[in-house]
Amino acid sequence: MTDRTQPEGALLKREALLVCGVVQGVGFRPFVYRLALEEGLAGFIGNDTDGVTIEVEGPEPRLAAFLARLRSEAPPLSRIDSVAVNDLPLAGDARFRIVSSQVLGRVSTGIPADAATCPDCLRELLDPRDRRYRYPFLNCTNCGPRYTITRRIPYDRPQTSMAKFPMCPACQREYDDPLNRRFHAQPNACWECGPSVWLVGADGGEITVEDPVTACIGRLLAGQIMAIKGIGGFHLSVDATNQAAVMRLRQRKRRYGKPLAVMVRDLEAARAVCALTAEEEALLTTPARPIVLARRREGCGIAEGVAPGIPWLGVYLPYAPLQHLLFADRRVRALVMTSANLTEEPIAIDNDEAQKRLGGIADAFLMHDREILQRCDDSVAAVVDGAAQLVRRARGFVPLAVELPLDAPPLLAVGGHLKNVFALARGKFAYQSQHLGDLENLTGLEFFRESLDHLMRTFEIEPRTVVHDLHPGYLSTGWAKEWARERGLDSIAVQHHHAHVAGCMAEHGLSGEVIGMALDGTGYGTDGRIWGGEVLLSKLNGFERFAHLEYVPMPGGEAAIKEPWRMALGHLRAAGFDPGSAETLALVGATGQEARVLARMMERNLNSPLTSSLGRLFDAAAAVVLKRRVVDYEAQAAIELEGVAVDEPDDEPDDEPGYSMEFAAGDWAGHIPLRIGAAPLWRELVDDLRTEVSKARIAARFHAGVAAGFVHAALLAREATGLGKVALSGGCMHNRRLARLLRLKLEAEGFEVFQHARVSPGDGGLSYGQAAVAAAMLSKRS
Ligand SMILES: [Zn+2]
Ligand SMILES: [Zn+2]
Ligand SMILES: [Zn+2]
Numbered sequence: 001m002t003d004r005t006q007p008e009g010a011l012l013k014r015e016a017l018l019v020c021g022v023v024q025g026v027g028f029r030p031f032v033y034r035l036a037l038e039e040g041l042a043g044f045i046g047n048d049t050d051g052v053t054i055e056v057e058g059p060e061p062r063l064a065a066f067l068a069r070l071r072s073e074a075p076p077l078s079r080i081d082s083v084a085v086n087d088l089p090l091a092g093d094a095r096f097r098i099v100s101s102q103v104l105g106r107v108s109t110g111i112p113a114d115a116a117t118c119p120d121c122l123r124e125l126l127d128p129r130d131r132r133y134r135y136p137f138l139n140c141t142n143c144g145p146r147y148t149i150t151r152r153i154p155y156d157r158p159q160t161s162m163a164k165f166p167m168c169p170a171c172q173r174e175y176d177d178p179l180n181r182r183f184h185a186q187p188n189a190c191w192e193c194g195p196s197v198w199l200v201g202a203d204g205g206e207i208t209v210e211d212p213v214t215a216c217i218g219r220l221l222a223g224q225i226m227a228i229k230g231i232g233g234f235h236l237s238v239d240a241t242n243q244a245a246v247m248r249l250r251q252r253k254r255r256y257g258k259p260l261a262v263m264v265r266d267l268e269a270a271r272a273v274c275a276l277t278a279e280e281e282a283l284l285t286t287p288a289r290p291i292v293l294a295r296r297r298e299g300c301g302i303a304e305g306v307a308p309g310i311p312w313l314g315v316y317l318p319y320a321p322l323q324h325l326l327f328a329d330r331r332v333r334a335l336v337m338t339s340a341n342l343t344e345e346p347i348a349i350d351n352d353e354a355q356k357r358l359g360g361i362a363d364a365f366l367m368h369d370r371e372i373l374q375r376c377d378d379s380v381a382a383v384v385d386g387a388a389q390l391v392r393r394a395r396g397f398v399p400l401a402v403e404l405p406l407d408a409p410p411l412l413a414v415g416g417h418l419k420n421v422f423a424l425a426r427g428k429f430a431y432q433s434q435h436l437g438d439l440e441n442l443t444g445l446e447f448f449r450e451s452l453d454h455l456m457r458t459f460e461i462e463p464r465t466v467v468h469d470l471h472p473g474y475l476s477t478g479w480a481k482e483w484a485r486e487r488g489l490d491s492i493a494v495q496h497h498h499a500h501v502a503g504c505m506a507e508h509g510l511s512g513e514v515i516g517m518a519l520d521g522t523g524y525g526t527d528g529r530i531w532g533g534e535v536l537l538s539k540l541n542g543f544e545r546f547a548h549l550e551y552v553p554m555p556g557g558e559a560a561i562k563e564p565w566r567m568a569l570g571h572l573r574a575a576g577f578d579p580g581s582a583e584t585l586a587l588v589g590a591t592g593q594e595a596r597v598l599a600r601m602m603e604r605n606l607n608s609p610l611t612s613s614l615g616r617l618f619d620a621a622a623a624v625v626l627k628r629r630v631v632d633y634e635a636q637a638a639i640e641l642e643g644v645a646v647d648e649p650d651d652e653p654d655d656e657p658g659y660s661m662e663f664a665a666g667d668w669a670g671h672i673p674l675r676i677g678a679a680p681l682w683r684e685l686v687d688d689l690r691t692e693v694s695k696a697r698i699a700a701r702f703h704a705g706v707a708a709g710f711v712h713a714a715l716l717a718r719e720a721t722g723l724g725k726v727a728l729s730g731g732c733m734h735n736r737r738l739a740r741l742l743r744l745k746l747e748a749e750g751f752e753v754f755q756h757a758r759v760s761p762g763d764g765g766l767s768y769g770q771a772a773v774a775a776a777m778l779s780k781r782s
Contacts, residue, residue: 010059014043014088019070020051021081022400025112025155027141028052029098030183031075039066042093046100047154057093076142077115077287098178111147111155111458113396114231114376115287116319118143120181125321126328131170136213136322137195137370141185143287145320147399148232148374149187152457157186161371168193187370195370197322202363204355213322216366217329225249227340227354227362231320232376232395232434233347234340234354236361241333243303249336250305252361257632259307261291261314261378263337265327273300273334274315279383288396289319290379295646302334310643314380319396322368339377346437346447349375374454375447376434384733385740390760393421394434399455401429402758402768405509405540408775412452412463414476415767416496416523418634420444421760422452423767424461430771431459435764439475448479466491467774469499469766471524492777494770496523497531500729501538502776503769504761508754510725511776513539515546515717515751517710519738520730521615521635521763522561530554532613532730533676535713537721540776546720547666547674547713549617550574553608555598560616563630564623564637565589569598570608571620575682587624587686614706614732617678621685621702625695635731642735645699650740658704659684663712676713681705700737707741715749727754729769733761 019028024047032045032054041058056066067085074080117125121138124130132138139145149161157163167175171190174182182188189195199212209215216226223245226237236253238245240262250256264270270284274294284292296302296313307313316337318324326332339347340358348354349372354365380392390397408425415422420436433451437444456462468480470493477493484491494502500523501516516538518531525531526545533549552567552574554560560567568588573579577587579599585592602608615638622628622637626644631637659681666674681702688698714726726746733739739755746753759765 010061012058012090013060013063014055014057014090015063016086016088017054017056017067017070018048018051018084019054019080019082020084022077022079022112023052025141025146025186026077027075027181027183027185028078030141030178030180031073031078032070033096033098033178035066035069035073036096039069041066042096044093044097044099046098055088055091056096057090076118077112111150111153111399113288113398113400114145114148115143115396116289116317117321117324121321122324125324132190134213134325135189135191135194136197136325136368137187137189138321139185139187139189140181141183142181144185144187145231145370148372148376148395149370150458151373153460155186160186161373162187162189165189165194165370195368197366197368200355200365200367202359204359207364212366213325214329216364217326217332219364220326220335221331223248224363225252225361227358227365228322228337229351229354229366229368229372230322231372232374232378233349233372234358235337236340236358237338238336239332239334240306240336241301241303243305246303246305246336249338249361253338255338255632257308257636259310259312259314260336260338261316261380262302262306262334263316263318263323264334265332266317269333270315270317273297273302274313277383279386279388283381283383283388284315284317286396288379289317290381290390290396291316293380293382293391306336309640311646312643316378322366337378345443347375347377374434374451379435382734382736384736385743385755387755387757389734389756390758390764391734391762392419392435393432393760393764398434399431399458401431402507403509404428404430404772404775405506405511406775406779408771409465409778410461410463411465411467411771411774411778412480413467413767413770413774414469414480415770416469416763417471417474417476419763420448420476421764421767422448423771424455424459424463425771425775426459426461430768431455431461432759432768445475445479448476464489465774465778467494467767467770469493469524469770470495470526492774494773495526495543496520496766497525497534497536497730498538498543499766499769499773500761501536501543501727501769502540502772503759503765504727504729504754504756505538505540506769506772507756507759508727510727510754511540513537513721513723514725514727514754515714515721515723516543516727516729517714517742518730519614519710519728519732521732522611522613525612530609530611530613532611532615533617534612535674535710535717537717537723538727540772544671545673546717547676548612549614550664550675550677551610551612552616553602553605554611554616555601555608557607557609561619561631561634564619565629566598567616567620568623569595570602571617571678572624572682573599573602575679577682577686587689589623589627589629614730617706618732624685625689625698625702635734638732638735641699641702642737644695645703645737648696648700650700650737650744658701658706658708661705661709661712663716674713674716676709681709703735703737703741707738707745710742711745711749714746714751718751724750725752725754729756729761729765731762
C-alpha cells in the first residue's frame with residue numbers, strides 16, 4: 001500500500017488519458033474510480049468513442065503511481081491496447097467523478113464479448129446465505145452476457161434485453177455504487193427483479209414444478225433429451241455417460257458421426273476425462289470458455305457415441321450460472337451440450353422458434369425470459385503445436401476486434417461458403433462476426449443478414465467496398481455483388497488461398513512478401529480449377545502461384561468430398577494403379593462396377609473437376625488406410641487419419657522423412673508453377689499395407705511425407721526468390737501433427753514460420769484475410 005499523506009510541496013499536475021482497448025462494460029470505470037480515490041486524485045472518467053477518457057489531477061508522484069497501477073491492476077476482462085497521455089492546465093476539481101458519455105458529447109461504441117461467471121458470482125450462487133443463492137442469472141461487471149443481449153449501442157441497459165426487467169431497490173443500489181462489483185453491470189438482476197426459468201414439455205405446455213432446474217436434472221439423469229436455453233442460443237443436452245441417450249439424440253438430430261461437445265463441472269472433472277496440457281487448461285478456463293479439443297482418457301466414462309472413431313473429446317466448462325446449477329448436483333458428471341439445431345442450421349434462440357424447430361428432438365425445454373438478441377454458438381479451440389488456435393470463433397470472442405497491419409477504408413468482407421464468418425473493417429481493426437455456419441440456403445443467408453445489420457449498427461461502419469471470394473458459384477459471392485450493386489459500391493474478388501495466407505500475414509503484421517502455404521480443402525483457383533495444396537509467393541495485395549499439388553480428378557465432383565473412396569480411386573489412378581484391378585478395388589473398397597463407372601467418368605472428363613487439394617489427398621489416404629468410404633461431416637476422414645497416428649512419435653526433421661513426393665519442375669520465369677506429385681507416396685503406402693505395417697505407422701509416415709514435400713517446395717521457393725518467411729494457413733492447419741511437423745522441418749531449414757492464433761486458419765478466417773487483401777489493394781490505389 002502506498003503512503004497516502006501528501007508530500008509537502010509536491011508539484012501538482014493534471015493529465016488527460018485516452019485508454020484504448022477492451023475497456024467498456026468490463027468494470028473499468030469503477031476500477032479507475034477506486035484507483036483515483038486510493039491515490040487521492042481528483043478529476044473524472046467517461047466512456048469515449050474508442051475507449052475511455054480520464055482526466056486526473058494531483059501531486060506528480062501520485063499521478064505516476066496511478067498510471068502504473070492502471071496497467072498492472074486492470075480488471076480481468078479488460079485489455080489495454082494503448083494509453084495516450086497529455087498534460088493539461090490545472091482545473092482544481094474537488095473530487096473524482098464518473099461522468100456519462102453524454103457529458104463528453106461522444107457516443108461510446110464498445111460492446112464487450114460474453115464472459116463466463118466469475119469466481120465471486122459463483123461463490124454467491126452456491127452460498128445459502130446470499131440473496132442470489134441459486135439465482136440462474138446472477139452476474140457482475142466482471143462476468144455475464146454482453147454481446148448476445150445487446151440490441152444497439154451504446155451498451156446500456158435500455159439497449160439490452162434486460163430493458164424489460166426494472167431493477168429492484170437492492171439491485172439499483174449496487175448498480176449506482178461505484179465501489180460495488182455491480183456498478184453499471186447492465187445485466188444486473190436478482191430473484192426479486194430479474195429473469196426466471198420454467199419447464200415446458202415437448203407438446204409446448206408448461207410443466208408446473210417446484211424447481212425447474214432440479215426437475216431438468218432429474219430428466220437428464222433419467223436419459224431424457226433437454227433443450228436448455230443458454231447465452232447465445234439453445235443447447236440440446238443429454239447425460240454424456242449414457243450411451244443410449246447419446247444415440248437417441250444423434251438419431252433425432254440426424255447428426256450421426258460428428259463429435260458432440262461435453263460440459264463437465266470444473267477443471268478437475270475435465271482432467272478426469274481428458275489428458276490436459278497446461279496450455280489446454282489455460283484455454284479451458286479463459287473467460288471465453290471455448291470448447292477445447294483435447295485427448296480423451298481411456299475408460300473415462302464418457303459414452304462411446306459422443307466422439308466415435310477419434311481420440312479427442314471436445315470438452316468445456318460451465319460459463320453461465322444456470323449451467324453451474326446443473327452441475328451443483330454431484331450426480332451430474334458430464335453433459336452433452338450441443339447447439340440446438342438440425343445439422344448446419346443456425347442455432348435456435350427464440351422460445352417459440354425453439355419449440356417449433358426442436359419439438360421433435362427434445363423431450364422437454366428449460367426456458368427463460370431473458371431474450372437472446374444475437375445468436376452465438378460456443379467457440380471451439382485447440383492447442384496446436386503448443387499454441388492456442390481457434391477452430392470456431394464465436395461466443396466469448398465476438399465482437400472483439402483483430403488488428404490489421406494497415407489502415408482499411410470502411411469495408412465488408414463476406415467470407416466463403418462453409419463455416420461462414422464475415423468481417424467489417426475500418427481503420428486499424430477488423431471485426432469478425434460470430435460463426436454463421438454454412439451459407440448453403442436461405443436460413444443461413446437470413447442469419448448472415450441479421451448479424452451483418454447488427455454489427456454494422458454496433459460499430460457504425462457503412463462499408464464503401466465489398467470483398468468476396470473468387471468463386472462465382474458461392475451464395476456469398478452472388479449476395480455480395482448484388483448488395484454492392486444496390487448501393488453503388490465497388491466489389492473486389494479475392495482468391496480463396498490468397499485470403500488464407502494474407503490472414504496469417506496480417507495477424508503477424510507482415511506486409512512484405514512471404515512464402516505462403518495454403519493447405520486446405522477446396523477453394524476456387526484463378527485457372528478455374530479447385531485449389532487446396534498451394535505454395536504462394538504472397539504479398540498482401542497479390543500473389544504468384546509457385547507450387548501446387550499435382551491435379552487429380554474428383555470423380556463425381558462434390559460427391560467425391562462426401563465419399564472419400566472416389567478420391568482414393570482418382571489418386572491411385574493418377575499414381576499409375578489400374579483402377580479396375582482386384583488390388584485397387586480392395587484398396588478403395590469399391591465394387592468392379594463402381595470402379596468402372598468412375599474410371600469412365602475420369603477418362604472422358606465427365607463431372608470430374610481437377611483439384612490440387614491437400615484435404616482431398618488426406619481423404620483419399622484415409623479411405624485406403626482406414627476404409628473410410630463415406631463421411632458424415634467435413635474433414636472426418638482426415639481427422640480420423642490424424643487420430644490413428646496420435647500415439648506414434650512425431651518424426652523429427654533428421655529422422656525418416658516419411659513417404660516420398662515427386663516434383664515436376666515449373667518454369668518460374670514463365671509463370672508455370674512447380675507440381676508436387678503424390679505417385680511415389682501412394683506406391684510406398686500401398687507397399688506398407690501389403691507388408692502389414694500398422695495403420696498408426698502408415699498414417700505417421702503419410703503426415704511426415706506430406707510435410708517434407710511442402711518443405712522441399714519452400715526450399716525451392718527460397719532458392720528462386722530469397723524469401724525466408726513462411727506463413728502457414730488453410731483448414732489442414734487444424735491438423736496438429738501436420739502443423740507441428742511443418743514448423744519443425746521448416747525451422748530446421750532456417751525458415752521463420754508464422755501460424756494463426758486469433759483467427760481460424762480454416763474458412764472461418766477467410767473474411768479477415770479478404771479484408772487485409774482489400775485494404776492493401778485500396779491503399780495502393782489511392
Ligand atoms: Zn461476476
Ligand atoms: Zn434485483
Ligand atoms: Zn479454405
